[in-house]
Amino acid sequence: MNRAVVIGGGLHGLSTALHLARMPGWQVTVLERRHVGRHSSGVNAGGVRRLGRDLREIALSVVSAEMWQDMPALVGDDCGFTPGGQVKVAESEADLRKLEARAEQVRALGWTHEEVVDRAEVRRLLPAVAPHVVGALVTRGDGSADPMRTVMAFRRAAQQAGATIVEGAGVTAIERTATGTLRVVTPDATHEAERVANCAGAWATTVARMAGEEIPCGVKASMMIVTERLPRFCEPTVGAASRALSFKQTASGTVVIGGGHQGLNDPETETSTVLFDRLAHAARIAAELFPCVAGARIMRTWTGTEARTADEIPVIGESTTMPGLFHSFGYSGHGFQLGPAAGAAVAELMARGATNLPIAPFTQARFAA
């Protein structure tokens, strides 16, 4: 029996654990410092989006999208996924030209999921959108899911596959043993394993440092607003071509407004704080695009802490200083949709040393230059 330790009980850690535990001959332990889904995994906006991805992320995102279409087969729950589509609106002719160029770029790579639609179609998709919107870039079949429900479904599925999940176990050291295995140390126990995954999110660089590896990566704390419940007016998840916005109406009728507006973040105390003047900016954008939310009341606001790399795409690959340790972090605020496929890729890397899944762009070697 081979042993694996996954550091971090967020969506990526749990997905990695799930896929690895389903491979014959693997005994998997997840070590989570606090509790499962404590940071951005449990509180993100839940966007399940191929639309507008960094070109290097599209291939993995497309694989993941297929997995989202059949979540019950993967984890026994639909995770609240509703394929209402993702729409990025153009607020000017210049915006529309930008979106057309983008669609062309994606098509040239062989992908067809991004589609430019005209004024009439955008109104059919978004009857409540403001009159100045002239068109949009659309991915039908994208949508959104319930982040906490997703995390809990992955947790349950991983456990059913035989993985052990230990909460309240913060890793303090990773060492190589005399026999060549890795030893992962927590205050209460040590875990010996052939393979270790670093899925520690905003704290993953600290874990990498335990292995003597410096990977440049910052943190972010994207802020979110949720309004009171409103009558149903919007099915898709909405973004804007030239402004920072993510906007969706949940199943219960509340409207969740985000878009990467940053709060204050303190990795030491593991807390982040909402900055209301910046949040006001997000609310203003939302109200300009959907006049019907201008009168709604804001019920809650929150932030979630996440790792952000310099080029805003993740780090996935084996450690250069400690073979046997595999990194998967730095999803930079858009890792939720990638969870299912990235976990499969990392599990294959850990079990076989290679994967056919398209993760080549994510090597940390890109920072070496």
Place this chain on the structure above:
Amino acid sequence: MRVAVVGAGPAGVRAVEQLLRAGIEPAWIEEAPDGGGRIYQRPPPGFARSHRALYGADAKRAQALHATLDALKPRTDWRPETLVWNIRPRDGVLDVVTRGTRPGEIRFDALILCTGAMDRIVPVPGWTMPGVTTLGGAQIALKAQGAAIGARPVFVGTGPLLWLAALQYAKAGASPALVLDTTSFLTKLLATPGLLWNTPTFLRGLRYTAALRARGVTIAEDATPLAIEGEGKVAALRWRDSGWREHVAPCDAVALGWGLKPEAQLADLAGVPFRFDAAQHNWVPERDAAGRSPVPGVYLAGDGAGIGGAEVAEHAGARAALALLEDHGRSVDLALRGHLDGRLRTEARFRAALERAFPFPAHLARRMADATILCRCESVTAGELREAARLGAPEVNRAKALSRVGMGRCQGRVCGPPAAEVLSEALGIPVEQAGRLRGQPPVKPLPMPMVAP
């Protein structure tokens, strides 16, 4: 020194009075259009009912407080209809919104929070139906709007407000169908010696009960509400008496309430730690007898600092202001300080007896049926919360993340205490270990026009 006082109820009025005596003109922030607090809430301009009609035996106190309030307002930076929705303690800033649209900031060096209390509820099947309100809500409807919640209302709960609200309705012309007290007469009787610490209030309580009986109102003690029934609106209360016989009381409205809980979200945001007060069965912000919180510059008074009632609030408000003045190097009236300390000590003994006389029926919350809606804002049932416990939620904030309990409009102000009971029962732990929902800004829903003009 910039001092801000939040709240213009009995505690706020007496705090501001002492500050002005010392020559400090505070910023004075009140969420309602006028001061007086919930207990001495004033009707809107144009309503002409006498203090006697509005406040009964408390008319003199109400009149005195209103007179002081009106005299003080022009001497302060008076901000009515202003909600403090966030506190940034490190910057000494209150984030406010006035009349639902105008945003602002108020800077402070010291802060007195007199944020009052709200009804404490145990969900009963059917409690989300139109026609159901809280005892406090029923009373405010009568006092501030001259409106009754129904012609044949039922009053359910325990505590002095149960009897007072029922009697006020009877006097106003309604015919209460039933007053259902979940506490037994024996429990109340056993607390009698302690209640004599405040004899006038104690006697008044007895008078209310007698007056209701004299008017022919059905009174049930040691009884259990089972369900509020009706098609789309309240038609009856099904209940069980102390001998386990079931009854149905036809009615057109229900008012519920089991004592009060502090409205302490602002203390939470100011960084004040909380402790579970077993006698009150409430989480209360920590403070010393004078009202100093462990956070320098933050003072607490009135029901928001632990339930004590209006008289205590007046004394505590004045006392907290004196503490603030002393801590900032001002000399204070030592005779007054001594008097207040004495009164607060006596009243604390009375309050302790009152809590024994009218205990929170935690068992009703803990035995709530799985199908009963616990969190009405998010439509979360007791069963769904128990499921969160099975998923491993060790306390209410985790249970909130898993079940959405407390995520809605009220931010858990209504469902938080019963949720903690349900969770603690499901986990087999004491209720204080189930914790309390942490306060988050905005403490109340914030109008979007304010942030997105």
